[in-house]
Amino acid sequence: MGYVLGIDLGTSSLKGLIMNKAGQLVAEASAEYRIDSPAPGFSEQHPEYWVIAFEEVITKLSFDVADFSAKLEAISFSGQMHSLVTLGENNEVVYPAILWNDVRTTKQCAEIMEQLGDQLKEITKNIVLEGFTLPKILWLQQNKPEIWAKVQKIMLPKDYLAFVLTGNMACEYSDAAGTSLFDIEKHEWSTAICDKFEIDKDILPSVVASLAQVGVVNEVYANRFGLKQDVKVFAGGADNACAALGAGIVNEDYALVSLGTSGVFSSFEPEIVNYQGKLHFFNHVIPDVYYSMGVTLAAGNSLNWFKNTFGKGLGFDELLADVHTVAPGSEGLLFTPYIVGERTPHIDSKIRGSFIGIDTRHELKHFARAVLEGITFSLKDAQVLMETAKNKKFKQIISVGGGARNTDWMQMQADIFDAEIIRLEVEQGPGVGACMIAAVGNAWFTDFESCRDTFVQYQKETFKPKKDNVANYEKLYEVYREVYPATKNICATLTGFGEI
Template identity: 85%
Template sequence: MSYVLGIDLGTSSLKGILMNKAGQVIAEASAEYDIDSPAPGFSEQHPEYWVVACEEVLTRLSIEVADFGAELEAISFSGQMHSLVTLGDEDTLAYPAILWNDVRTTKQCQQIMDTFGETIIEITKNIVLEGFTLPKILWLQQNKPEVWEKVRKIMLPKDYLAFILTGNMHCEYSDAAGTSLFDIEKREWSAAICEKFAIDMSILPPVVSSVEQVGVVNASYAKRFGLQREVKVFAGGADNACAALGAGVVNEDYALVSLGTSGVFSSFEAEISNYKGKLHFFNHVIPNANYSMGVTLAAGNSLNWFKNTFGKGLSFAELLADVYTVAPGSEGLLFTPYIVGERTPHIDSKIRGSFIGIDTRHELKHFARAVLEGITFSLKDAQVLMEEAKNKKFKQIISVGGGAKNADWMQMQADIFNAEIIRLEVEQGPGVGACMIAAVGNGWFEDFEACRNIFVQYKDATFTPREENVQKYEQLYDVYTQVYPATKTICSTLTNFNE
């Protein structure tokens, strides 16, 4: 039996998923690591954490699966985006990796957008935010010049891990697209951006497709883990792109809604689009394709906050047990989930959440339903931008994460998005996308469409829109979109007052 291994290098853990040609998960293993915060707003990791975690995962899989060493054919990766890895002479690490969720670079982002913003958006199709790679480079230049002088190569996390396994350096399109250094349309590093910000282009690794073989597992690791054949290593992709692939979003008929701590609404895009920063737009792991993505910063986070504040002692099941008894619209109660600011489409760190329309008849169940509806409205903002830009309507939306575990919330999604909502039979996250890249790269399948038909399975139950609810939610969504402009100045004043 032949295997491929998908390695998902996340923010707090590394996961390995071993799959066979039938798309079955043979085994899984994971290893956790810490996030270092040496100063307020700083979020760092030593890349050695990832290497040790990868070795732990490979060890566990080699012990758990008897023919792991004999049958493993290929490895690929999914990785946290944007995080900056810097290498000096002899490929030694020059500085801890500055992670995507590090927020020290507000000043640098403002500098970039003030001096080169329109050009940046035209080239990269994205506004520069604190999470992206370019402002991290500027922070090093301005605050650690002695470190920057030593930098000979920059990499992204999954690519560093591939370098450790193979000895070869590269980057890959979907990850390069999230650096604010990459020309999305030309699919190459931008000489104009590098020149503007004094970045020697020789420090940037060559860029390859996700399914390009970047090497084989080196002899030391092959011996250590009992690998009996030459194991191919394929480039892999950014975690959001791999998540969409692993959910089966391989053409423009489908979208993905992911409800974790934050919320993501993403879709496949065959052509180049420029949403002028209102949506993220990146090259895909699927060759010659792209994807757009809207983000709400507090999806599950809003529900967690609500439970911890108003439903202490209740499980989520108990908190949401009666929401089905409340009609759409929560009897005139509306929630905006801006409790930590908002990303799509407003990009406003000072906006804050609201309950609008509270009166004496509202009980816990009304507030709970309003929270679910508000989170879903915030993701509809991204859906509307995508569908209006393409003059289209999504055939189906695949829901993953916490929102896919509650049938009442699934029905709300169907009604608010006005689309069929389906769920994965088994959710494995971006690791499945990494396995699919290894499988296609290794020649198991002709393309990702063929791979999807084997590797991605959906539950039989489909949630379809209810026309009477759709009409009501369309009216409520119009009201929802009025809350942001009505509260923007108030929230900014209150935020400044508390600083």
């Protein structure tokens, strides 16, 4: 039985998963790398970090799996989105990759929206944000013209790694959609956007489907790792699209909620929906469909902050041990998780978090429960936008990340989202989606639906909404939605004081 390799090129580490045709995880390995910050707000990596990490991961996997070199058939990728890789005349890196979490481009974002505005939203279905690729290009043009003059090719991180492996340059639709340069409906780089900002389309790689084979592992790497056959390399996908695929979301009846440092609520979209920039809307790795995504900037980060500030010395299990003894609504205590600003549906860098309704009854357990409820309400904002636009209701929501490890939080999600919540049997994140792309691309399966049935398993225990809790949370959610407009101006003033 052969193997496929899924490479997840993340922000702080690269992870490799080996899976076989039965959908079994055979082995995994990871390697970390640093994020460089040469100035406040800057977040950079040299692409060589990713290559070194890839070589380290392959070495580990070759050691752990005796027949790896003989049975590896295909490789694909999941990659951090938006980050800008710039290559010169001989395909050398001319400037460190500017990462998705770099915030130096606020000025450029304002310029783009001022000059293109509604046209940009019409073409890309998104507003431009600091994380996206186009404002990074403008920053280089304006601040490093001597570097920009050397640029012969622009790439995204996973595509650069595929280029190193195969010698071929390509970018697939789901990652291209996050650049603010891509026409989502036409599946091509936008001439209007490129012309407006003096970007020669020739410096952009060709765009292909996620299942497209971009080449085979070149002779150098084949010899180095003792590969016994040509190993096909498939284009792969953006990390959020791969995460949704790896969770088995292959139709519009299901949604994904991911609770990491930030929080994501995403859903499958069979056709174009114009959310006017309130949600991210991108091409999917699944052919000819899309996905939408809402983001809470501080999901797990809010809980970490709360624990470190008010629960020093406590583990998460201890901190949350008594939240089940508190009724839904935390006895009138409400938390908004805007501690680092917010993304969906309020694109507001100055809004800040709140505890509303504090009185002398409230103990640590009330505050802890309120934090969990507030994070979930924030993600419900995205759910409401999606369900309202499509006049539908999700049948099930798959929960991954930290929120899936606590049963009390799982029940809160079921009650607040008013949907059945399920968990993955084995949670491996976007790397499973990358493996699935390699498996379908390699003709192990005819489509992603049949691959999902083999590669994705769910736990038997599910969490169903409780009618009384749903009713209480519906009322409380309406109160939650009043907090942002009520505190927006106050927070904008207070953040000014914080800068003194």
